[in-house]
Amino acid sequence: MRVFASAWGWHVGGFALQKRPPVRAVNTIRHLYFHIPFCPKLCPYCCFYVETGAKHKTTAFLDALLRDVEEAGQRFALRPETIYFGGGTPSALLVEQLDHLLGGLRARLDLSALAEWSFEVNPATVRAEKARLLRAAGVTRISLGVQSWDDATLRTLGRVHDAEQAEKTYAILRAAGFENINLDLMFAVPGQTAAQWAATLAKTVALQPEHVSAYCLTYEEDTAYFRQLQLGTFRQDHDFDADLFETTMDTLGAAGFAQYEISNYARAGRESAHNFAYWRGADYLGFGPSAFSTVGRRRWQALPDTGEYTRRILAGESVEHFVEELAPATREGEIAAFAIRTREGLAGADLARWAEELREFEALGFLERKGDRVILTRRGRLMADAVAEAFV
Ligand SMILES: C[S@@+](CC[C@H](N)C(=O)[O-])C[C@H]1O[C@@H](n2cnc3c(N)ncnc32)[C@H](O)[C@@H]1O
Ligand code: SF4
Numbered sequence: 001m002r003v004f005a006s007a008w009g010w011h012v013g014g015f016a017l018q019k020r021p022p023v024r025a026v027n028t029i030r031h032l033y034f035h036i037p038f039c040p041k042l043c044p045y046c047c048f049y050v051e052t053g054a055k056h057k058t059t060a061f062l063d064a065l066l067r068d069v070e071e072a073g074q075r076f077a078l079r080p081e082t083i084y085f086g087g088g089t090p091s092a093l094l095v096e097q098l099d100h101l102l103g104g105l106r107a108r109l110d111l112s113a114l115a116e117w118s119f120e121v122n123p124a125t126v127r128a129e130k131a132r133l134l135r136a137a138g139v140t141r142i143s144l145g146v147q148s149w150d151d152a153t154l155r156t157l158g159r160v161h162d163a164e165q166a167e168k169t170y171a172i173l174r175a176a177g178f179e180n181i182n183l184d185l186m187f188a189v190p191g192q193t194a195a196q197w198a199a200t201l202a203k204t205v206a207l208q209p210e211h212v213s214a215y216c217l218t219y220e221e222d223t224a225y226f227r228q229l230q231l232g233t234f235r236q237d238h239d240f241d242a243d244l245f246e247t248t249m250d251t252l253g254a255a256g257f258a259q260y261e262i263s264n265y266a267r268a269g270r271e272s273a274h275n276f277a278y279w280r281g282a283d284y285l286g287f288g289p290s291a292f293s294t295v296g297r298r299r300w301q302a303l304p305d306t307g308e309y310t311r312r313i314l315a316g317e318s319v320e321h322f323v324e325e326l327a328p329a330t331r332e333g334e335i336a337a338f339a340i341r342t343r344e345g346l347a348g349a350d351l352a353r354w355a356e357e358l359r360e361f362e363a364l365g366f367l368e369r370k371g372d373r374v375i376l377t378r379r380g381r382l383m384a385d386a387v388a389e390a391f392v
Pocket of ligand 2: 040048087
């Protein structure tokens with residue numbers, strides 16, 4: 001989800017409608033995202049819309065989410081093939097709340113085509129009972145926010161768990177029957193050494209997850225980390241970060257994980273279908289505060305305010321925070337920018353518009369042709385953001 005949060009960071013402002021927009025067309029929506037904004041504590045590097053200590057709002061919020069799904073079911077044909085619960089920290093919900101929410105969704109949605117149901121878990125928030133409930137409710141894939149197996153790095157990241165707790169949570173999830181687990185990791189963390197990162201990768205490989213997301217730390221505006229960077233307390237060393245990225249590709253590649261997108265590595269057949277749907281430009285609906293939806297060329301975002309989101313939904317009002325009609329060329333560029341970051345790259349024929357950029361990147365050794373596809377070279381993967389930016 002990170003890619004989308006930052007890629008959509010450009011779209012700010014907008015307007016709020018007082019009434020729900022009229023039905024425009026009956027589209028079948030096959031991908032649903034749920035944003036659960038509650039976190040035990042705000043991590044100093046994180047720019048997602050989250051709330052801490054908002055327990056009193058949760059029950060009404062869950063009812064609002066369910067109402068939002070009902071409303072959407074009147075405007076669109078909902079036939080989810082993938083569902084993604086992200087945040088925030090969906091696993092911060094209590095067992096009874098999850099029971100209410102997931103049971104409520106099962107009652108409202110046709111899940112006969114559902115192939116993947118992902119759920120983000122912070123290691124500090126799941127015990128055996130919750131893990132069993134998630135499995136029994138139909139969740140098929142867990143994304144566990146480990147970040148690092150090194151306690152010093154976890155402290156720098158301001159995480160509420162240590163490595164031991166993350167390992168216990170991983171074991172609890174396995175014992176509950178989860179056979180598809182992603183581990184989220186972060187590198188280029190201030191103070192992190194090459195040896196610490198290598199040890200985190202080695203430990204990850206030893207645990208044999210099905211999928212690994214390894215993100216290079218991004219200094220997002222309006223975060224404590226960004227301020228530290230501006231003050232000079234934190235410094236970036238892009239060459240060192242590139243070395244860590246190369247170590248990641250080599251270690252995970254040697255362990256049998258295919259790098260199917262810049263930050264994502266999977267065992268055969270364990271690629272995230274939900275992420276692929278975004279990357280190929282499929283329609284999707286997002287529920288919850290700050291969540292984006294895109295249907296055809298229309299994109300909108302829900303209000304990034306849990307209380308107001310809840311109030312408006314329960315009052316039957318629109319929660320659209322901003323809406324835009326994407327020009328075909330904009331959408332095309334966006335999809336190209338996502339696709340070039342994937343293993344499959346782009347069909348050469350789809351790149352006619354960018355012939356000049358293409359020549360330049362090929363000359364620099366960032367892009368190469370394989371059959372009719374244009375893909376990033378290993379060198380190009382180190383420059384993926386710059387290459388992708390050329391398309392938008
Ligand atoms: C939306 S977070 C949700 C996961 C869960 N709340 C947790 O933190 O355990 C998804 C992942 O994005 C990554 N992430 C968040 N902020 C980041 C940043 N500024 N730079 C790089 N990766 C980041 C982390 O690896 C995190 O696990
Ligand atoms: S727990 Fe996850 S979503 Fe919440 S603040 Fe930390 S990184 Fe962000």
